[in-house]
Amino acid sequence: MIHDQPFIAGDWGTSNLRLFLCQGDTVLDRATGPGVAACAGKLETVLFDAIAPWTDRHGILPVILCGMVGSSIGWAEAPYLECPADTADLAASLLRLKARGHIVGIVPGLTCTSPLGGPDVMRGEETQILGALAARPELAEGRHLLCLPGTHSKWVLLEEGRVTRFMTAMAGELFAVLRQHSVLGRGTEGHAPVQGPAFSQGLARALSAPASLPHLLFETRSRQLRAGMDAADAPSFLSGMVIGGDVAGALAAMGDKVAADVPVTLVAAPALAALYAEALTMLGRPSHSLDGDGQSLAGLRSIIAHAAPLFAGDDRS
């Protein structure tokens, strides 16, 4: 039975590999490695080198992986699963490989028609969502809005424990490219964005006219030239505008799909969640946060619990 056996769970994104040797709810050991982007054509070798200490000791182990490892730039492409989808659907759709005698399951991403009417995709976040569902069983009942902020923020509608729709925002990446490569970053090098008055002012500006975000963004520059904004405050102001634009745009498209008094669940590192919580508060929406760290592992555990026969079946072959 899989619950008694050790297994390996891995979150293998573009930039990082995080591996866990698990047994039941216990993490026996951890390891890290390079992201998918740095391992083109040699993912199998990188993985088995990283887990060699564990396989040397435990022999053949089931392996379950999520993230960009299942993308076109990964090890093998795990096709996107159409929403609505839940833990059982994801477990049933694992891409199953055999490698060096081990069974490796790769979690598929999800796809849907977004609330804006276009195609949307996620890969890796679906596993974090399952982790959030495991951590907060109340999310499995009724309708809930989840936000996983980041490079590409994901806003997710959960209905009775199933992901029914979601939408992506260019949030963290928009901030980064404007900061590093546009006039908005000029002279602000070395000043990190922080949660404070300049951030709040940026939020308020974005929320005042979200349909004019391309115009408001320029205030990051014009306020330094004409309104006495300190260069040290500009990155915080810009961050506030980008996050305000993300939150306002997502609520405009999805806000009416969940009762206004149901807290938005923010799945993120606490500092990032606090920025989004401030934006939601400004718009009158309650929120609560779940530390993003650990949700991938929790989600992988949920999937392997559902997928146990898949791995067990192979032990008999």
Place this chain on the structure above:
Amino acid sequence: MIHDQPFIAGDWGTSNLRLFLCQGDTVLDRATGPGVAACAGKLETVLFDAIAPWTDRHGILPVILCGMVGSSIGWAEAPYLECPADTADLAASLLRLKARGHIVGIVPGLTCTSPLGGPDVMRGEETQILGALAARPELAEGRHLLCLPGTHSKWVLLEEGRVTRFMTAMAGELFAVLRQHSVLGRGTEGHAPVQGPAFSQGLARALSAPASLPHLLFETRSRQLRAGMDAADAPSFLSGMVIGGDVAGALAAMGDKVAADVPVTLVAAPALAALYAEALTMLGRPSHSLDGDGQSLAGLRSIIAHAAPLFAGDDRS
């Protein structure tokens, strides 16, 4: 009299210097040189090297310059003039330098509180606007909306020939940084944006939900993954979304300040003007275009006509 004398007019922006030797309405000669960004600390030398053939022949000549040459990274800072402002106001506020026996007039930029309620600035475009006013005298009567699209698009409200308010959009620069530095450009290198079905589709997407632009932008990626969009079409689609976001956001903030049947005046190169005209048409706004090339020179001529006593006065000193 200045109208009989040759004079030198120059548009000196961040990236380019364009110089004209003029007499009345005739351009006697042209020259080009490096932009302000490449000339830190040696602008005077660069200028006089460039105009040496003209001063060798004609002696002391009045010089009038517009653009970033008057900014903090330029030759001397010409303070922003507060709106409302017209040709006479700009002429009266020329920053006047003496250099090597010549009088050099630098056109100030403009500042205002934008229709969005924040500070805004322009430097260089004020001279193009005066050129448009000279080319289209009907713009000097009633209310008109001008759009000068570009790296930082400017939307300008003209009332009875005066610039009363304006707003800036991060348009061309937003497109460039997303294209060159974000995931939205991945795999699309070498494909230039063109006006065609993919551009129109991007426009329509942006206009469908302008408050969700950070989310819609991601469709540049997701449509390639899920909707069969060819990588060659992605830059055009992205361009459509950025221009759609610019036009929708500007009209949301300023569209009601001008009668809906008064054409928006686009001041730009014809190919760029056509992209903005398509967006305006989709939103039911008529437009007409004025080739941006040459408007700076026309504006400088308008200013020097008003400022003639300023230069003439010095000839007597």
